[in-house]
Amino acid sequence: MKRLMLTLALAGTASAQTVTVDFWHSFGDAKRAGWIQARADEYNKAHPGVKVVPAYKGGYNDSLQATILAARQGKPPALVQIFEVGSQLALDSGAFQPVSGIKAVDFSDYIKPVINYYTIGGKVNSLPFNSSSPVLYFNKNLMQKAGLDPKRPPTTYGALLKACEKIKAANIDAKCMTAAVYGWFVEQWMSEQGALLVNNGNGRQGRATASNLDSAAARRIFQFFKDVNDKGYYTYTGKLADTDGSNAIFNNQKAVFNLNSTADIGNVNDAAKKAGFGLGIGVLPIPDGVKRNGVVIGGASLWIAKNISPAQAQAALDFALYMTNTKNMADWHKLTGYYPVRNSSIALLRSQGWFTQTPLQLVAFNQLLATKPNLASAGALNGTAIQTRQIIEQGIQKVLGGQSVDAALKDTKAQVDAALREYNQNFR
Numbered sequence: 001m002k003r004l005m006l007t008l009a010l011a012g013t014a015s016a017q018t019v020t021v022d023f024w025h026s027f028g029d030a031k032r033a034g035w036i037q038a039r040a041d042e043y044n045k046a047h048p049g050v051k052v053v054p055a056y057k058g059g060y061n062d063s064l065q066a067t068i069l070a071a072r073q074g075k076p077p078a079l080v081q082i083f084e085v086g087s088q089l090a091l092d093s094g095a096f097q098p099v100s101g102i103k104a105v106d107f108s109d110y111i112k113p114v115i116n117y118y119t120i121g122g123k124v125n126s127l128p129f130n131s132s133s134p135v136l137y138f139n140k141n142l143m144q145k146a147g148l149d150p151k152r153p154p155t156t157y158g159a160l161l162k163a164c165e166k167i168k169a170a171n172i173d174a175k176c177m178t179a180a181v182y183g184w185f186v187e188q189w190m191s192e193q194g195a196l197l198v199n200n201g202n203g204r205q206g207r208a209t210a211s212n213l214d215s216a217a218a219r220r221i222f223q224f225f226k227d228v229n230d231k232g233y234y235t236y237t238g239k240l241a242d243t244d245g246s247n248a249i250f251n252n253q254k255a256v257f258n259l260n261s262t263a264d265i266g267n268v269n270d271a272a273k274k275a276g277f278g279l280g281i282g283v284l285p286i287p288d289g290v291k292r293n294g295v296v297i298g299g300a301s302l303w304i305a306k307n308i309s310p311a312q313a314q315a316a317l318d319f320a321l322y323m324t325n326t327k328n329m330a331d332w333h334k335l336t337g338y339y340p341v342r343n344s345s346i347a348l349l350r351s352q353g354w355f356t357q358t359p360l361q362l363v364a365f366n367q368l369l370a371t372k373p374n375l376a377s378a379g380a381l382n383g384t385a386i387q388t389r390q391i392i393e394q395g396i397q398k399v400l401g402g403q404s405v406d407a408a409l410k411d412t413k414a415q416v417d418a419a420l421r422e423y424n425q426n427f428r
Contacts, residue, residue: 019050019315022077024057024067026300035335039323050315052079060300061386064089067305071095076305078316081129083300084117085385088203090303091125092383092427097306100124102317109326109342113371116378117297120204126301127320130332131339132263133295134188135364136285139174140278142256146170153257153282157224160257160285164233167256176233178249179259181396182241183389186221187296191376192286193217194293198420203381207427209420211388213395213413220287222396222405229400240393251275259284261298262364265337269360281360283367294371296379299338330354337361339368384419391415 023040027033033056040052057063060083067080071093082090090096099105100123107115107124114128140150146167154160164176179185190197195217200206212218228234235255237245243260250258251271260268265281272279286292302320304313322328329340330348340346346365349355355362371377382388395412399405 019309019311021050021052021079021312021316021319023052023054023079023081023316023319024063024077025054025081026056026058026060026063026083027081028056028058032336035332036323039328040319043319043322047315047318050319052315052319060086068093068095071305071307074307076307078305078308078312079320080303080305081300082126082303084298084379085389087118087120087125087301088381088383088385091120095306096125096303097313098123098125099127099302099304099317099320102304102313105317105321109344111339111341111343111346111368112373113294113368113377114297114339114341116373118301119378120381126303127317127324128297128341129300129302129320129324130263130336131297131299131341132261132337133298133339133364133368134185134259134284135262135265135367136282137250137258137260137264137268138280138282139250139253139256139272140280142167142172142174142253142277143280145172146256150278150280153280154285155283156285156288157220157227158288161227161231161233163257164228164231168231168233172256174253175235175249175255177228177257177259178235178246178255180241180243180246181225181236181239181393181400182243183392184241184298185259186218186392186396187380187389188284189221189286190217191296191379192284192293193220193290194372194374194376196376197380198382202375202378204375204378207424208380208382209417209424211413211416211420213392213409213416217287218409219405222399222409224287225396226399226405234400240390240397247271253277262339262361263299263337265360265364266335267337279360281363283363292370293374294377295367296377297339297368333361339365382420383423384416387419388416391419 036054040054057066064082064086070076114131118126138153143150154163167176196202198208199210249255269279304316326344329342329345333340395408398408
């Protein structure tokens with residue numbers, strides 16, 4: 001009955017014409033794009049007055065830029081998937097409206113650290129969809145070969161360095177660890193230390209004007225990269241943000257440990273089975289001497305365009321809520337490894353015995369659920385977030401190339417702060 005009433009209401013407000021909801025997303029692979037299309041087909045069948053049309057629009061940044069351009073031309077898609085660091089750009093574009101302003105929605109079922117990221121200025125601006133965080137992947141067989149206990153993976157920088165020392169001494173034809181030179185990891189490690197990446201409450205109490213890359217927290221992170229590299233423990237592809245490359249190194253058993261996203265658990269587990277080694281998952285190792293604060297959510301959320309009809313906005317939100325309902329998010333998690341974003345989805349997965357069947361996922365869930373919801377774990381909000389990541393990655397690469405930590409941090413902070421100043425000049 002509720003579905004029938006919604007369909008009639010939407011049809012009525014659109015003069016009995018079909019309400020079209022163009023949905024732009026960034027999943028080009030058949031598995032994830034196919035899942036989205038299937039949900040749209042289901043929704044369209046149940047709502048004859050609405051037609052949701054999913055379309056792949058390239059990577060996250062490409063999709064965001066295409067959406068902003070379409071909005072300026074007066075033809076925005078009703079629903080768009082935007083990655084988390086594009087949130088400030090999305091807000092500043094003026095092209096979107098908060099989902100919390102379209103109709104009353106109960107957000108209490110969403111996992112707190114997830115909804116915390118997308119709550120800005122007291123408003124829920126977008127609906128969480130595909131969410132992830134980093135974990136430590138490890139090769140159980142290689143750990144045992146090096147005399148390490150796979151049941152006790154390292155949880156701190158110090159413990160990881162000690163494990164690396166044993167691995168190097170064992171001469172097992174594999175480096176200790178791989179990890180992409182990825183600004184996302186720096187954001188995570190700042191949060192784990194309860195530290196803010198940028199000022200003004202991580203850009204959430206006021207527009208960010210400067211970074212905190214001259215802090216002790218940032219120095220610990222850069223020093224860690226220097227330590228593992230200088231001691232010969234570390235390997236990567238040489239490319240920035242090359243998470244696929246670090247997975248390939250790990251899957252080919254050329255590294256014992258790999259830092260990467262929870263979204264890769266399914267694919268890496270398949271690769272491990274094919275290669276014949278046991279895969280383990282551990283929490284993200286953090287700097288020594290700090291209390292674990294928690295991870296920043298990664299991934300993307302669903303934004304609704306501003307200059308569309310009320311009927312389109314309501315239909316877009318209704319479909320987004322359908323696609324991310326309890327059952328669908330549980331199924332999405334099983335298919336992809338992304339978090340299911342809802343507490344009720346976690347309860348459903350538990351009742352189905354999913355975590356007993358796939359214990360690798362449990363570590364990731366517990367790490368997320370243990371995250372303290374605060375300004376640090378909410379994540380840094382700023383319009384130069386995409387550029388900031390690249391500058392930080394270049395700074396880490398300088399350290400790997402032999403530059404001192406202090407010099408690299410000084411230069412990195414100067415560049416990030418200059419980018420913030422330039423961006424903020426548009427909003428004076």
